[in-house]
Amino acid sequence: MSGALNIALVGNPNCGKTALFNQLTGARQKVANYAGVTVERKSGSFTAPSGRAIRVVDLPGAYSLQSVSPDERVTQAVLEGRYPGEAVPDLIVCVADATNLRLHLRFVLEVRRIGRPMVLALNMMDAAARRDITIDVPALAQRLGMPVIETVAVRRGGAQALVAAIDSAAPPATVAATAAHAPDDLHAEVRAILADTVQMPAPTDRRDDAIDRVALHPVLGVALLALVMFLVFQAVYAIGKPMTDAIADGFGALAGMAGEWLPEGPLRGLVSDGLLSGLGTVLGFLPQILVLFFFILVLEESGYLPRAAFLLDKLMVSVGLSGRSFIPLLSSFACAIPGIMGTRSITDPRDRLATILVAPLMTCSARLPVYALLIGAFIPHREVLGIFNLQGVALFCLYVAGIAAAMFVAWIAKRIRRSQQERALLMELPAYRLPKWRDVGIGLWERGSIFLKRLTGVMLALTVLMWAICTFPAPPAGATEAAIDYSLAGTIGHTLQYLFAPLGFNWQISLSLIPAFAARETAVATLATVYAVGGDEGAALQQALATHISLASALSLMVWFAFAPQCMSTLAIIRRETQSWRMVALSFGYMFVLAYVASFVTYRIAGWLA
Ligand SMILES: Nc1nc2c(ncn2[C@@H]2O[C@H](COP(=O)(O)OP(=O)(O)OP(=O)(O)O)[C@@H](O)[C@H]2O)c(=O)[nH]1
Numbered sequence: 001m002s003g004a005l006n007i008a009l010v011g012n013p014n015c016g017k018t019a020l021f022n023q024l025t026g027a028r029q030k031v032a033n034y035a036g037v038t039v040e041r042k043s044g045s046f047t048a049p050s051g052r053a054i055r056v057v058d059l060p061g062a063y064s065l066q067s068v069s070p071d072e073r074v075t076q077a078v079l080e081g082r083y084p085g086e087a088v089p090d091l092i093v094c095v096a097d098a099t100n101l102r103l104h105l106r107f108v109l110e111v112r113r114i115g116r117p118m119v120l121a122l123n124m125m126d127a128a129a130r131r132d133i134t135i136d137v138p139a140l141a142q143r144l145g146m147p148v149i150e151t152v153a154v155r156r157g158g159a160q161a162l163v164a165a166i167d168s169a170a171p172p173a174t175v176a177a178t179a180a181h182a183p184d185d186l187h188a189e190v191r192a193i194l195a196d197t198v199q200m201p202a203p204t205d206r207r208d209d210a211i212d213r214v215a216l217h218p219v220l221g222v223a224l225l226a227l228v229m230f231l232v233f234q235a236v237y238a239i240g241k242p243m244t245d246a247i248a249d250g251f252g253a254l255a256g257m258a259g260e261w262l263p264e265g266p267l268r269g270l271v272s273d274g275l276l277s278g279l280g281t282v283l284g285f286l287p288q289i290l291v292l293f294f295f296i297l298v299l300e301e302s303g304y305l306p307r308a309a310f311l312l313d314k315l316m317v318s319v320g321l322s323g324r325s326f327i328p329l330l331s332s333f334a335c336a337i338p339g340i341m342g343t344r345s346i347t348d349p350r351d352r353l354a355t356i357l358v359a360p361l362m363t364c365s366a367r368l369p370v371y372a373l374l375i376g377a378f379i380p381h382r383e384v385l386g387i388f389n390l391q392g393v394a395l396f397c398l399y400v401a402g403i404a405a406a407m408f409v410a411w412i413a414k415r416i417r418r419s420q421q422e423r424a425l426l427m428e429l430p431a432y433r434l435p436k437w438r439d440v441g442i443g444l445w446e447r448g449s450i451f452l453k454r455l456t457g458v459m460l461a462l463t464v465l466m467w468a469i470c471t472f473p474a475p476p477a478g479a480t481e482a483a484i485d486y487s488l489a490g491t492i493g494h495t496l497q498y499l500f501a502p503l504g505f506n507w508q509i510s511l512s513l514i515p516a517f518a519a520r521e522t523a524v525a526t527l528a529t530v531y532a533v534g535g536d537e538g539a540a541l542q543q544a545l546a547t548h549i550s551l552a553s554a555l556s557l558m559v560w561f562a563f564a565p566q567c568m569s570t571l572a573i574i575r576r577e578t579q580s581w582r583m584v585a586l587s588f589g590y591m592f593v594l595a596y597v598a599s600f601v602t603y604r605i606a607g608w609l610a
């Protein structure tokens with residue numbers, strides 16, 4: 001866009017840059033209450049009231065311009081005009097959290113040294129007012145030598161004053177570049193400015209302090225964390241399961257009707273066995289996925305997550321990760337891809353690699369349908385201890401198994417590289433905040449659309465393909481076995497079974513592992529299609545599974561999915577983030593061995609016990 005005014009949003013992490021960016025441009029970039037959410041440069045644009053086109057870049061938060069982590073380097077490069085394809089910003093909008101100026105002003109002073117046109121957006125003014133913090137804005141503007149604008153990025157219209165300032169006829173003049181100071185000088189300057197312009201009744205929020213006495217307590221805090229996680233999985237079952245069942249019943253009925261109405265032939269097979277049984281079964285798991293995401297979104301906005309990272313830091317350091325790895329690992333519960341990208345905020349390259357290696361062991365949401373299917377078929381629906389649901393407990397255990405394996409692998413990696421240095425975790429604890437329900441709604445909507453896009457894209461294509469290879473070639477005349485045994489799918493499945501028989505997988509399961517490599521959920525659709533084509537029409541997939549495979553095989557399959565090599569997109573992102581095929585081979589290889597051994601052991605033990 002030529003002639004557009006280029007502005008860049010910079011500031012310390014978690015001060016609301018992305019919230020402001022979304023407010024200005026109408027974008028929906030991820031906003032969450034912890035440092036290091038944005039790890040890439042994102043751009044957008046809007047038209048100011050005067051008709052002027054404005055282009056905005058949202059940048060990763062940075063603590064300083066002497067940047068160390070990969071995400072901070074992006075910010076530095078853009079500000080200095082060294083980022084490929086990105087012009088030097090015409091105006092730097094430095095965002096600061098008004099409740100935390102002691103920390104944030106330091107960065108403002110650092111950016112001022114670059115000597116470019118600049119304004120300060122004093123964000124979170126609502127929170128500052130609640131804590132009775134008063135800021136003498138004109139005095140601050142005078143001391144800093146730049147316009148200072150109050151904003152509330154999460155309130156509608158909360159950025160109007162900022163837009164007006166950007167749009168004003170006389171754009172802010174270049175602030176004088178000042179000579180480099182020693183860091184101590186910066187601290188002294190911040191202290192002097194604060195003394196003259198800001199009144200803060202209490203350095204921290206009293207309500208937050210009270211909550212933290214429990215949340216950060218070494219014993220109570222860990223108990224609370226375990227309880228929170230446990231309840232989330234209970235909720236996935238208690239709230240999500242009835243909806244899932246209803247959808248599955250609906251699609252079962254539709255498949256039955258399609259079977260009656262459509263003429264006998266391939267079309268009927270495709271519609272009822274492939275699309276309705278296959279994709280319908282996967283779609284049924286959407287409610288459970290959404291319930292899980294609801295809790296993840298609420299936790300992300302609450303400010304609790306960095307506290308959990310803090311609590312677990314000792315444990316994480318003892319296995320060779322750091323508390324910094326916590327949030328990337330947590331994002332991997334949604335999908336390993338954002339999780340692996342989130343490792344860009346980890347400064348130490350070795351910590352970062354270790355985190356990338358273990359991130360795929362966190363149970364991504366694409367695995368949820370597979371777990372839910374097997375749990376529904378094999379784990380009885382009954383209460384334990386009067387209140388807990390056994391199926392929810394089983395799901396919780398599978399997630400814990402992934403976490404435990406990640407800790408174990410990181411610990412081995414630490415042994416191998418023998419890195420002994422230990423660093424203290426320096427992490428900000430943000431203010432506790434109640435989620436805005438509208439944002440949670442938007443987040444859920446977005447998650448749902450991603451799922452539906454996968455369903456109508458990659459999963460649809462794979463399901464049609466799987467149906468085709470299950471149906472063709474047709475059996476020869478006078479065939480005695482079931483038709484599917486003569487199909488291409490039968491041949492491939494039977495061949496693969498040589499590899500997977502020791503784990504207790506029959507040929508149908510072995511076959512379903514192939515499309516699962518492109519998208520996990522497709523394993524469910526494939527099993528549904530295979531059994532429907534094979535003659536189990538009408539019977540829900542869970543019943544078909546319960547009659548065709550043993551409990552030992554089912555447990556072995558769940559364990560396989562807990563550890564199995566990641567999907568192709570994850571491998572691609574590992575390659576991109578590490579620039580190394582060796583890492584790709586290493587992560588694929590170790591997960592394959594881990595999954596194979598763990599499933600084998602599970603199958604044997606379950607076989608003995610049964
Ligand atoms: N009360 C209040 N909360 C805000 C305001 N602006 C942002 N927030 C919240 O502050 C948190 C951080 O917002 P983000 O926009 O993700 O912050 P960021 O600066 O982009 O963070 P990084 O990308 O990690 O550097 C979120 O929980 C927002 O909801 C505000 O003006 N008032």
Ligand SMILES: [Mg+2]
Pocket residue numbers: 017018019030037038059060061
């Ligand atoms: Mg951001």
